[in-house]
Amino acid sequence: MPAAAPIRWADPSTWPWVVWVWLAMLLAGCAKPLWRWFQRQRAQSWPTVQGRIEQVEVKKKKQFLIPSAPRGRAPVYTAELAYSYAVEGHCYSGNYKREFGSEEEAWEFVRDLQGKSAIVSHNPRNPAKSMLSEDAVTALLNSRPPAPEGKFQVRVWEVPGWAKPLLWPFIVLSGVGLGLSLWVHLGAVTGQKVAPEAFFWMLHVGIFVVWVPAVLVAAKRVGATRRKDYWKLVLRGSPEWMRYMVYGFLGYAMLNFAIFLFQAPQGGSGANPPAVVWRGFSGHWMAFYSAALAALYSAVASQSNSSPQHPPYTKT
Numbered sequence: 001m002p003a004a005a006p007i008r009w010a011d012p013s014t015w016p017w018v019v020w021v022w023l024a025m026l027l028a029g030c031a032k033p034l035w036r037w038f039q040r041q042r043a044q045s046w047p048t049v050q051g052r053i054e055q056v057e058v059k060k061k062k063q064f065l066i067p068s069a070p071r072g073r074a075p076v077y078t079a080e081l082a083y084s085y086a087v088e089g090h091c092y093s094g095n096y097k098r099e100f101g102s103e104e105e106a107w108e109f110v111r112d113l114q115g116k117s118a119i120v121s122h123n124p125r126n127p128a129k130s131m132l133s134e135d136a137v138t139a140l141l142n143s144r145p146p147a148p149e150g151k152f153q154v155r156v157w158e159v160p161g162w163a164k165p166l167l168w169p170f171i172v173l174s175g176v177g178l179g180l181s182l183w184v185h186l187g188a189v190t191g192q193k194v195a196p197e198a199f200f201w202m203l204h205v206g207i208f209v210v211w212v213p214a215v216l217v218a219a220k221r222v223g224a225t226r227r228k229d230y231w232k233l234v235l236r237g238s239p240e241w242m243r244y245m246v247y248g249f250l251g252y253a254m255l256n257f258a259i260f261l262f263q264a265p266q267g268g269s270g271a272n273p274p275a276v277v278w279r280g281f282s283g284h285w286m287a288f289y290s291a292a293l294a295a296l297y298s299a300v301a302s303q304s305n306s307s308p309q310h311p312p313y314t315k316t
Contacts, residue, residue, distance in 0.1 A: 039131070040131075040133065040134065043121045043131045043133060044121075044133070046121040046122055046123055046124060046131070047121070047122065047124055048119050048120060048121050048122075049085050049086065049087060049119075049120055049122065050085070050117055050118075050119065050120070051083045051084060051085035051094075051117070051118045051119070051120035051130075052083060052084055052085070052115070052116070052117055052118065053081055053082070053083050053113050053114055053115060053116045053117075053118055053140070054082050054083060054084050054093070054114070055081075055082040055114060056079070056080070056081055056082070056110035056113055056114045057079075057080045057082070057110070058077055058078070058079050058080070058103060058106040058107050058110065059077065059078050059080065060076075060077055060078075060103070061076040061077060061078050061099065076099055076100070077099070077100050077102065077103045077105075077106040078097050078098070078099050078100075078106070079097070079098050079099075079100060079106040079107075079109045079110050080095060080096070080097050080110075081095070081096040081097075081110065081113060081118075081132065081137075082094075082095055083095075083096065083118055083120060083132065085120040085122065085130065087122060087127040088127070090127065092122070092127060092128050092130065094120065094130040094131070094132070096131075096132040096137065109141075111144070112144040112145070113140060113141075113144065116140055116143060116144070118132060118136055118137075118139075118140050119132075119133070119136040119139065120132060120136070121133055121136070157220060157221050157222070158221070158302065159217060159220060159221065159299045159300070159302075164299070164300045167213065167217065167296050167299060167300050168300070170209075170210050170213045170214070170292070170296055171293060171296045171297055171300065173206065173209060173210050174210045174214075174289050174290075174292040174293035174296060175289075175293055177203060177206045177207070177210065177285065177289040177292075178285075178286060178289035178290050178293055180195070180199065180203060181203060181282050181285035181286045181289055182282075182286055183195070184199065184203070184278055184282045184285075185278075185279060185282035185283060185285075185286060187275070187278075188275045188276070188278040188279035188282060189279060191275050192275060193274075193275050193278055195278075197272060197273075200273060200278065200281075203281075203282075203285050204281075204285075206289075207285065207288045207289065207292075210288075210289065210292040210293075210296075211288055211292050213292075213296065214291065214292035214295045214296055217295060217296060217299045218234045218295050220299075221233070221234060221236075221298075221299060221302075222234055231246070231247075234295050234298065235294050235295065235298050236298060236302060237298040237299070237301045237302030238294050238297055238298040238301060242293075242294045242297065242298075243294065245290055245294065246290050246291050246294045249286045249287045249290040249291075250287050250290075250291065252283060252286070252287070253283040253284050253286065253287035256279070256280065256283030257280060257283055257284065260276065260277075260279065260280030260283075261280075263276050263280075264276065264277070264280065
């Protein structure tokens, strides 16, 4: 049987397929946020004028490629602010959109904003192109009175009771994967390989086994909306120490991988990766396994009363 080709981290053509899958997932997840960041940075130098919120609206996001959203999955709603502004005597209009995991939360976002003044940034070369910056939106939200206490709480959808027992095998696998990853990592930090070579690829593949159900459960509970408090909602129902564990491992994984990039072997690791390679990848293993463990356990531990019943709300 021919020996496996050596892995040289300075030569991407020798990287294993798992690395390319990770990079593809990372790029896919970062593309849209990076584009939005670029647009916001470009708009910072644009001149501003006083505008007005002409209309507010909440729409249920259309599902593309599939006839409808899977049954029981939390829908995604888009809150829209239509605004107008004038530049050198000419009137223009624009639109600001933000996604939310519940209709109530989207309506709370647009509450009392119609008719409000807002600062609009516009392109000096093409005044028809404009943008409401995040600072302008924040100032707009702060200019209105607070909502009545106990109203417009963020809803976290519940996993059906019959499905919760099915999650326990994945919770156990996540815990085992996290324990093995931590054991391997601590050994690698001291320069030792404490596990057989087969564990290197078993722990790689195991991530996909537990991560797929974890992502599906998170989408069921919160929706697929990107939001600042996404993980806070996904982990609702878990103990406080578990949430800190996830945040700690995620932060450590980024720091650990940055260090690994400077320590990666240049001559290739072959079929027998050295301890420094185990250390580099085990940081990611711990992050993925801990996140899957916490997300799945939160879904199982969360009680039906953890999702508050929303009182009627007014669409303004």
